[in-house]
Amino acid sequence: MKQIKQSLAVLLSYTLAFMPLHAANLQTDGSTQTNLDKARNDVPVVNIANPNAIGLSHNKFKEYNVGKEGLILNNSKDTTVNTQLGGYIFGNSNLTSNAKVILNEVTSTSRSQLNGYTEVAGERSDLIIANPNGLSVNGAGFINTSNVTLTTAKPILNDGRLESLNVLGGDISIDGEGLDAMGPDSTYIYTHFLKLNAQIHAKNLEIKLGKNNIDSTTQQITASTNSNEVALLLDASALGGMYVNRISLVGTDKGLGVNLPPEVLASTGDISITNDGNIILNKISAKQNIEVKSLNS
Template sequence: MNKLCYRLIFNRVRGMLMVVSDITRSGYSRVARSPKRTSLSETRVKISPLSFALWLAAGVVSLPVQANIVADSSAPGSQQPTVMATANGLPQINIQTPNSQGVSRNQYSQLDVDARGAILNNSHQNTATQLGGMVAANPWLSKQEATVILNEVNSRNPSQLNGFIEVAGKRAAVVIANPSGITCNGCGFINASRNTLTTGQALIENGQLKGFDVNGGRINIEGKGLNDSDADYTQIIAQSVAVNARVHARELNVVTGRNQVATESNVTTVKADDGATRPEFALDVAAIGGMYANKITLTGTEKGVGVRNAGELGASAGELHLTVDGRLENSGTLQSQAALQIASNGDQDNRGNIVSQQDVTLTSGGTLRNSGLVSAGRNATLSAGTLQSSAESTLAAGVDGNGTLSQPGNLLLNSQGELKAQGKNLAHDQIQARGSRVDLAGSQTSADAIALTSTQADISTQGATLAGRTLGIQAATALNNDDGKLSAGSLAITAQTSVTIAVCCASRTVKR
């Protein structure tokens, strides 16, 4: 008969009144009962529905919540959010009062979100939400709503984000910062404009969020992945990032390494090596993983730490930029609608596909190895200390959406050391290949104009087929065309020592 009756109990651990059913039994019910005494913690009170609603909104009363979201009791009171439940049982976080810069700072000892999701209450009035239904006004927002909701986690454990986080009320930028790491499995944001997952400490200056100080930590994307396509901008900032599921965003920026990073994802300071164990890869995208956005920018600053992609990175409407201090390994697909640029201080090894509807620019401070496909709708430029493109490879410029060489485009190959391009080398307009030694043996090389230049050693077109309207060869020593075929309307050959030609078909041939 008491199932509809409730009473208020003072929870000493939480330091607040809580509502419990009148039929709820104590966890010590098996212990012999002491004589009944009336105490403050068990006093029954009669409250009106209106009073109860006000107490609930203010956080004086809390409905039981099964979520693992706990405000940090050691933080200043003005940075402790109030955690309660929505009418349908979702975690509701009444964020703290924002400062004059619109930043609401909230500290937690635990911030885990289950598959049901959670609400960040940024409304000064009752409002409807997609996940939690109607949400009561946040009493901490009587003066203004937040433009930035900063959520800082002070814990030894990574945050587990397994559901969506929805901003109730005014749209705002959301930051989840946990130096111990973040795992996202089906996470995302609703009604949030600019979102950040980071293992950095927040840098606050004059009330403004200026950036993040990253000393370590890893962000894992797994399982159901990350869907932030509702936001204008998404950034992931950590020492390392592992992608074992799909990431969807409009504009995606990933910064890895031990850095100080501005809120716009610009690296302001790269930290010196502290001697600690470094991750093997700053960004590791598995075969089942992928990143999809209109525009993607990836920056890795930690010396010698590379990027490995076995999945797919796709910029469907804009550019894809990847800059890494270490090496790049690609066995998957890197593609963009606009310019695609990859720069590494270390080696690059492409065994997959690198494709752009516009320009492709690959720059390596070490050896650039290609046994896959590099295709550009316009120009393809490859520059390296040493360039090696195998017999199985394809380098192409001026390729349209149907895979046909129908658009203006040049293939530009430049190596400080030896240049090998022994596969298919194709361009609508020009092919220029320059290295200390140039080896196109066995290749199929075709363009309107072909120019080969060696600065220190010979040029080999042995067993190759070269076809163009004009063909110019400048060898520092010899030209070896054994079993090869040179076909051009105009052929000019310059060699300091010897010229060996198997088959030559040209209306005009000049030898020097």
């Protein structure tokens, strides 16, 4: 009987080790050297894949969601590392070097819910969350990240380098508790359609809307064929707002409008808005320059 119990215990341990952590929240797709763990307070931990020679850690998921408890991306080679969200955690045994860019890509048909803070443990890095199915943001924020990109693009890689982000559709919605992007130096939102029902707080905010291929080095846009899938590229409700140091917004789908939120405020820098369609303005103010350009004719 004792031997049977021991066998069952081993089997249970093995099963738990290979079950998706918080199955509704996170599940890798098995194609990258990415594994899941949790901190002592049960905050999920992603042990990211070892980066390539240029510092890119590419991680692929079937399910990628952040709950209110938050998520830790483990970019530490040290034995242990202290985190804000989970206290001390073990270092990431996958790593032989620290990642400069963490690319988290969703390869299934599931939308992502970002409802809490994401912390990079260890060395600070850029973070890209790419889900062509869409992102729902409600209370998301970022800790120890240099730059953050939220996108519905398909990442295009060439010899291990992120060449471009190809937006073929999808939407990002920001609701409820909104988006706190005051931690990163810059925040990039690349999607076909943005629905803004809450506030965005950021340092430098860059938004590119429409079906575009965006060069990852130069951020140059190559617009794709227009569609009539949506009437507006950006639709903001009375609860929406953008409070930033500086903002650049570009819409490329010809004839599709941009409905800005009730207030757009750039506290230290410029506001630049360009759209190949109508622009609906409300209250807009900047410490420096304001440029609003509609290419609609």
